[in-house]
Amino acid sequence: MMPSFPNISTSKNQQDGRKLANGNCKNQQVLARRQLILQHRKSLPIASVERRLVEEVRKNDTLIIVGETGSGKTTQLPQFLYNAGFCHDEKIIGVTQPRRVAAVTVAKRVAEECNVELGQKVGYSIRFEDATSSSTRIKYMTDGLLLREALLDPLLSRYSIIIVDEAHERTVHTDVLLGLLKKVQLARSHPTTNQHNFIKANAKGREDEPRSFSPLKASESAKSTSLKLIIMSASLDARCFSEYFGGAKAVHVHGRQYPVEVLYTYQPEPDYLDATLITIFQIHLEEASGDILAFLTGQEEIESVERLVHERIRQLPDGSQNLLTVPIYASLPSEQQMNAFRPAPSGFRKVILATNIAETSVTIPGIKYVIDPGLVKARSYNPVTGMESLIIIPTSKAQALQRSGRAGREGPGKCFRLYPESEFSKLTDSTVPEIKRCNLSNVVLQLKALGIDDIIGFDFMEKPSRMAIVKSLEQLFLLGALSDDYKLSSPVGQQMARLPLDPMYSKALILAAEFKCLEEMLIVVAMLSVESIFYFPREKMEEARAARKSFSSPEGDHITLVNVYRASAECLEKSKTTNCKEKTMEKKLNKWCRENFINYRSLRHARDIHSQIEGHIQQMGFSPSSCGDDMLQFRRCLTASFFLNAAMKQPDGSYRALSSSQIVQVHPSSVLFRTKADCIIFNELVRTNQNYVRNVTRVDPLWLPELAPQYYAADS
DNA sequence: GAGCACTGC
Incomplete structure (x- = not known):
């Protein structure tokens, strides 16, 4: 959950600071702010149990902390543990x-509380951004x-301690991490027995690593310290x-939350939008x-x-028209x-119409009333067909509480649940963990790269279906990432595992x-890895x-994406030659995006x-090429x-996916929507009103047995 | 001629 620090607003203080030219006043400001921070820290519910928590961490290798909203666990516990000496021998907490913004904002906050520069004792690390140094301890x-x-x-x-925060959200990453941490903890507590196999498997799988470690060294350093695990959950x-x-x-830390009166309807509502x-x-x-704050699905x-x-x-009537809507x-x-x-x-009065984004990702101040129709749009995945879809389903009890x-x-506030109380008791306790409803290829590949070969036997907190695991293994095998004995192949599997x-x-x-x-494919995979690049506002469709x-390229969407990327790069190059500052360049790119209906983000x-x-x-x-x-070569x-x-x-103009025999349509957003090429490859299979394939390129059907004989030779 | 909750490496 995105933390909010209501007592002390950073931006306000900075503004006040700017207004004051006098240095003496500035010092007073700084002192006052430090005083405020200290007061704030002392007032947090978790502050009163500091000694007990530190004691529990000393006594237990694994500790579950159930911390309610506003307990201060995320910002305070690492500081308690640091002060208690858990970072000796240059070890890190x-x-x-689960989210990038949370990692950044909390790190900034804690650095300020510790009165250190961000990136020194306290830092953060997220993809594309590393604010840590050799002195980072938290x-x-x-x-x-x-x-x-x-x-x-x-x-x-x-690491001497790893704290997994927001574990109740059960993202794929959290679940895989928990399984891994359990294994690592065991290996570090019994260095001579369990660790040996674990290390050996890893070392073997990573022979090509330039930064490859010596198994012996790893076991020696690990011998000295066990790994403490703290799982923090709000559920x-x-x-x-x-x-x-x-x-x-498990220990419980109280939060600071005002009472919320929950109201239900007498009858189920046939039309939840009207009820809203x-x-x-x-x-x-x-x-x-x-x-x-009203929660809607999309x-x-x-x-x-x-x-x-x-x-x-x-x-x-005139006097009652003072209502404002804000979508998010x-x-x-x-x-x-x-x-x-x-x-x-x-x-x-403001009414915020929000999706799930307001459930955890952002915290909007000033909310006194929540309207919860009890529904959520969730991704579902069918491992047999490889089909993804978004379906509207009832929330879980945990989600309803969160809302x-x-x-x-x-x-104090009020929450209006737009269903009868009897319905609430029928809801599942918590949301189905993501790992049970997504494509597992990446998870399986990573576990293999960690030296965990028995995926079906892996101790997941909640095991994905056998079918889902088998399908991923099969896919990785067909891609050449796994050898005949289903171990990570060298070098292809190892190389694949290294790439995020x-x-x-x-x-x-x-x-x-x-x-x-390589140059073209690098652009394509980058462009395929993000949300849709094109932006179609309804009012400016033409x-x-x-x-x-x-x-557009007549060959399909992949080359079209390359063209977009290159055009944007050209726009940046132009501003570079005119010696623009980075900010100005970004602004120019933003403008270019708006003109070309490209999603800047x-x-x-x-x-x-x-x-x-x-x-x-x-x-x-890999050498650049x-x-x-020669787009034929690229296709x-x-x-x-x-x-x-x-x-x-097919004769009727629809398509048959060769791997699953499903009937699919080319999505209308594709440049090949009208073309109806005989044979296509695609990157996404989505079910909405129909089965659609997106990101499509036309290819020669004869290329399939030629270039993928491991899959097509028998058919041809 | 469609439509896409939210994250993440």
Whole structure:
């Protein structure tokens, strides 16, 4: 959860600081601020149990901490442990977070509380950004990044303590990390027995590593210290974590949350959007002042409720029209997202129409009323067909609690659940962990690279279905990442595991080095790794279409993406030659994106991925190559890489996916939507109203048996 | 002629 520090607002203090020219006053300001911070720290619920917590960590190798919202566990516990001497011998306390922003903001906050420069004693590390140094002792990071670190140092020997925060969210990364940490802890506590096998397997699998470690050295250094694990969760049920860690002790830390009155409907609501609308106005007309937060499932619902609210406001008497709507969802440009955080003009009530983003990712101040229709849009994945879809399902009890909690951050609040109380008891306790509803290829590849060969026997906290694991193993085998005995292959499997990409994309890069089109493929995998690059606002559909046409390639979407990337790079090059500062260059790129209906955030992300992967493949010794204008060569490489995603045209114009025999359509957003090529490869299979394939390129069907004989030879 | 909750390396 995104922490908020209401008592002391950084920006306000900085502003005050700027106003004061006098240095003496400035010093007083600094002193006053330090005093405030100290007071704030002392007032946190966790402060009163510092000694007890430190004692429990000393006594137990694994500790579960159930900390309610506002307990201060994330910022304070690492400081307690540091002060208690857990960083001797240059050891580090690592704290993982599921989200990047949380890692950054908490690290900044703790650095300030410790009165140190960020990146020194207190730092953070997230993808594309490392604010740590050799003196860092308290390190905040994303859980995915710690998993990557484990590939280089499987015993995580630099850490004396690892704190896994927000474990109740059960992201894939958290779940894999918990399984790994359990193994690492065992290996570090019994260096002579368990550790040996574990290390050996790892060392063997990573012979090509330039930074390869010596197994002996690792075991020697690990012998001296065991690894302390602290699992922090906000869910009231610590049992599952405790059981998983062999009956680990769980302690409870109180939070600071105001009471929230929960109200239910008498009857189930047949139309939850209408019910939401009615509830908004019921609150607006009958309840005391305070902003409203309504949870909806997606952009479309938010836009439609927003329209309906506006219509109804106009029908109200003049004195009651003081209601303002603010939408917030992830794909909304950040400038517009900021509107949700601005206070409503005086005399107005604000109603925020939000997706799940407001459940954990952002904390909006001033919320007194929450409307919860009890539904959420969730990703589901079918391992047999490889089909992804988004479905609307009921929330879990934990999610409902999380949502209602949003009304009690600053004072007592009310939550209106738009279903009867009897329905609440029927909800599942917690959300199905992500690991049970996603493609596991990446997880399996990483575990293999960590020397864990028996994936089906791996001690997951909650085991994914056997089918899902088998399908991933099969896919990795077909990509050449696994050898005949299902061990990580050398060098292909090892190289693939090093790249932070979907395994199919990693393989594409390795092949592109052979096909001499590495430059083009690097652009394509970076662009395919981000959310959609093109932006189609409803009101400017024609202009957007024209803009995209200027990048279009008749061969398909992959080359179109290369064209977009190169055009954007050209725009940046131009501003570079005119000696622009970095900020100005970004502004120019932003402007270019708006003119060309490109999503700036996505392109920025793609550029970051591009440069990160470029670094990796240089380190791995691949020489740069470009196919120039020879796009045939590039399409052949696409075929060799994505042969598992090939489809043939049917007489009726639909397509049949060759691996699963499903009938699919080319998505209307594809440049090949009208072309109807005989044979295509694609990168995404999504079910909405129909089965759609997206990111499509036309290929020659004869290339399939030629370039992927391991899969197609028998058919041809 | 469609539509995409949210994260992450």
